[in-house]
Amino acid sequence: MTQNIYDDETFFAGYSALPRSIHGLDAAPEFPSLRALLPALKGLRVVDLGCGFGWFCRWARGEGAGSVLGIDVSERMLARAKAETTDGAITYARADLETPELPLGAFDLAYSSLALHYVENLERLLKAVHAALAPGGRFVFSVEHPIFTAPSEPGWREIGGRKMWPVDGYLDEGARTTDWLAKGVVKQHRTIGTYVNTLLHAGFTLSHLEEWAPTAAQMAAHPEWEGERERPSFLLVACGR
């Protein structure tokens, strides 16, 4: 089973205090780019893999989605998601993305934000997502970029008067343990090639791959994001069944 760090008390408290946990999608700088990859949602049956507090589920319904299923492994996150949702067309279910049990051909859109880099068995999950989509269905997701997850000691360094992001271990895939909000958070590093080839082997057709960077307008509003143009932190992918 994937490490369920989100139910760790310290981690949950820290995560709950992040801007994106308080303000939702508006505080997720990459969301406009991810949103641009989505189909028109009107009437669609949507599943959100790693739904967290349910921000996307509620937003998708606001955009006209017919129904939304949010799944997550964290009881704490699902409890808050349920408490903040009154819409009967949104349902939440506790499930581990390592052992997905999704109904066959039941969704038109699968969505996942920053969850797949916790999953050890990506191949099993992607095959399940493919089977859970109806023909013509779409899968749109974000993960932490491999340049971000690779290093043995991730962080900025001042080198020759420039802000740089030293990379090592890029080709050695597997678990990376970092201290982020709590000690010992385990994420799975894998290359872009592995993400793409695992999707293709699962039967998906790739339609877009994006190494996210803030726009000029976002940079002007958030000078503290400066480093985000030096190395990508998010990888955004859109594909179809």
Next chain:
Amino acid sequence: MTQNIYDDETFFAGYSALPRSIHGLDAAPEFPSLRALLPALKGLRVVDLGCGFGWFCRWARGEGAGSVLGIDVSERMLARAKAETTDGAITYARADLETPELPLGAFDLAYSSLALHYVENLERLLKAVHAALAPGGRFVFSVEHPIFTAPSEPGWREIGGRKMWPVDGYLDEGARTTDWLAKGVVKQHRTIGTYVNTLLHAGFTLSHLEEWAPTAAQMAAHPEWEGERERPSFLLVACGR
């Protein structure tokens, strides 16, 4: 026009002394991986974009390709390619990949090794390659990996006792000038996302994306390649029309 550094006397002398210039494909550590992406060549009409000394053209004929056209911008390289080729089914032509003029639907396989990162107008070239392929045709190529081309000062650094490759400027695409074999070699840095999306927009279907790393056997034979598992230097792509 793309900088034609290969006709620079100093560069050409240095390039001609590289193992892969002396020993051909056997000295290109990534070639086995690239070769694994090729279709069976028997009877195929092949075009090699940036054919250099013609090593691949001659190899492809040896594998049974029906005809091979090698194109390159470098007169020096083409002169040696022609001098080393006696096979009438191989032809060489001088052409700039910035202004491709390829016959329509004339090839079953387009191949390119480490040439596309010199090309400024990638979109125009990929559209021309797509149009030059017959239905069902394949395009297999390698380029320098964006992690390799991005940095303002590419190179290894010893950081915290580890060999690391500092990255900056990854999201800022465009020309990078480095001193490699000669001063002022200009290469075009672009993200993996841009390579992939430009292919998709040109009409290709992606079938494989690989961030090349040496195998355990290659590492054992070449301990000096150690860094090649820390960060990728080559990106290999296979796609279909």
